[in-house]
Amino acid sequence: MEPLNRRQLIRSTATLAGATWLTPVGQWLARASEGNAPGALMGDSPRAQSVIVLWMSGGPSQLETFDPHEGSRIAGGTTQIATAIKGVSLASGFESLAEEMGSVSLIRSMVSKEGDHERGTYNLKTGFRPDPTVIHPSLGAVACHELPIGHAEIPRHVSILSSQWPARGGYLGDKFDAFLMNDPAGPVPDTKSYMSPEREKRRLSGLDIIEESFASGRAKRVGETLHRETMRGALRMMTSEQLRAFDVSLEPQSVRDSYGDSPFGRGCLAARRLVEAGVRCVEVTLGGWDTHANNHQFCAANVRLLDPAFSGLLKDLRQRKMLDKTLVICMGEFGRTPSINPTGGRDHWPSGFSIAMAGGGIQGGRVLGETDPDGKEEPKNPIKVADLHSTVFECLGIDHKKINQTPIGRTVKFSEGDPVRALLDA
């Protein structure tokens, strides 16, 4: 594989100047407005530039992670540890993250109305409850839509190790869907041509002949499909130097070790590399949180993967002076019941669960909300999912109240909530 040859080849075949990520003309205008969107950011903006979502698929137990209640009946024996912030405890197992708590804030009183995995995932990823009249975009899609494109030749929205329901572009368009990839130990899917450059060149010249036939008599309409431009964008991505951002093997061993030797750890490391290359949002999924049975055992196994990856990511971002520009959120679709069922599990619990946020303008070391140690009362200072989303957009300098038209002409805001000032104000 000789990238240089391939690049020259692509340049010679792709003559459309400056075409980056072209997609249908119908959405072109919307795209054109991206650059001068209100609050559009330049490189030296004080706001966050990117988001990394650590997606805890299945619904992580708050009690075994960010909201332990050691000694209470609902803890079921789970113990807790002190952290860098006095008076803030994490469940045992988060020894590394505990040291980073100066940068991390917790919300322990998240509430939603969605107790089903698919609906809850939609709710937490988009900030809206599922609605048959419209598909809302995930927060990463909004970030890609609202923030400048920059020099990205690779997708600006990436989902690593995605669950069944990856982040989507919704009404903003499929092109804002997250690009899916597996364990970064392997190659980026479908970006490597399986033939020699000479053979690919032959193929592309043959394709030209067929395209000409189809365009005959319908040149304008075929032009509007932007099929060929999309193909050129794909070819550009295949030969882009930026693809190296996906390759974690280029990192020193010590850095790789700090994230933990797991697919999730590698995913977090790749997320940092991607953000560095100009990617707006990376979602990294850690599954296995749907602990209806043997909750403590499964949670402990997950925490062993999450603790080094999350803390490693924060350390790495800080060392590279990227933490202020990168928002990191650790969340799942809901929490788990305070009571423990007969099989030692905890069931779905959307009324009082925890999430963690760090960097990107979020004040560190704060804890919002409080759950009842007996698991009976509603949480104090409940925070809605929409408020979380407004907070994220505030960090990114995106006007969360901006009105958008859906394809059917309905008007929708990016988020219906209000930013949580207690996380933002100094």
Added chain:
Amino acid sequence: MFLRDLLFGGLVLGAILALGANLIPRRHGNPPTPSDTSVYKEADFRLTVDKVNSAFRGTWSKDNVQPAIQADDLTIARRLALGLMGTIPSLEEIRQLESIPTEKRISWWIDHILQDRRYADYVAERYARAFVGTEDGPFVFFRRRKFVNWLSEQIHQKTPYDRIVREMISTEGLWTDKPATNFITVTVQNDKKNQPDPIRLAGRVTRAFLGVRLDCAQCHDHPFAPWKQSDFEGFSAFFGQTHVGFRGVYDGPGEYTIDDKKKGIQRTVPPKVAFANDLLPDEGSLRERMSTWVTHKNNPFFARATVNRIWALLCGQPLVAPVDNLETEAPIPPALQILADDFANHDFDLARLIRIIASSETFQKQSLSTLDSSGLAEKTWAQFPLTRLRPEQMAGSVLQASSVATINADSHVVTRLIRFGDQNDFIKRYGDSGEDEFDSRGGTIPQRLVMMNGKLVSEKTKEGPFTATTRINWLANEDPRAVETVFLAVLTRRPTAREAAFFEERLKETDQRRGQQIQDLYWDLINSTEFSWNH
């Protein structure tokens, strides 16, 4: 051991002979599907088709649009296969089609499809998206697969559409035993003692069956239509006595109450329809009464909404967009009303509706016109619209293009396994457009990547013991025949003179094996705009 080898040899020989028959045009064409094309000649069938044709001609002359000419049979056959079976015609089917006398070809092809299980399966899946969505739904209470199979069986048995809808709305029983009840149980709310959600049900019924977005009135009065918030509440109340218990879905006592957030009180809402009160029967359970009202011959919305959806399945775009909202400011197109009247007057026969639309001039127009540059021709249906193929249509087409024989529901079990396995993986990477069925978005870069470099295309087009590439290489000795065969298999057309000359020349080149040249031709055709867009 020896016997087994012999058996294997025999199988291979048989397979080769069978394939040869498909590659080479049959001399004694014996189409397997019997077809009685007399229905297409009946007076009242012709009358409706003529009325539809004149309705469109009226629009074209009013808008001063020059309509496109009629497309050729193979192009029309490809549209029909994509719209009704989610795949393209196989080489085998193309040979069969061409053995039919010209004047009977399209009607034979329509009937061939309507008898094919792929039609029922595909349309059922597309319909299920509108009826129950694409979600997996509530665990235990919802069996999507069972629901789709039931729907497919109804379509296959030619059950009138109004009866199918009545069963979905009103059936009692267990979701495993009475699959129609999954329409109800998909809305089961885990946080409300597993009871179905009247609001979501009312929304589904009005959208999917009536093409009315009454659920927009859930929050505000409708902008164009006369619906009030109270209409939606009254309609939801028809599901206020629907419960889910250990014997499944049943109707019981009880009144429908809602939280009035403005007044801060609980209020009881009696069941009420928003219009055509006289069509609502007095007898039966609330759901039975509502189902009769929805599907009543004189309910103007039911037939229109169905016609709009079937039109969209066939043409890639509905007559009135979006497909589930006919209450826009624009007037109802005359052709839609003509088709709706015919549908209501003929026992809601889906097959007849499909036959009529597919027989209309509009459906058979070319997708190009050298005279129109304004785009008005496509908007007024004076030429067939270009629409992007859906992920499952892409997967189905790649699989079919790379197989010489028809991959149908009767195909060998292994073939079917491959089909489903590959399709799902491919769809995941290609990106399913979900419930949002008929959007006109363009493609994405990951889609191009998966087509250019992905496993499905590379595996299916490579040289290997069972691939079409190898078979065509062996059996089509002459280059013109090989090129033509690949074009027919992938694009359902013959190459133009220029294409033929170019690719025949390629096949002669010696820098790579002939098999590789054929593989490259496959790649080119599969990655073309023509392959990815219905035309």
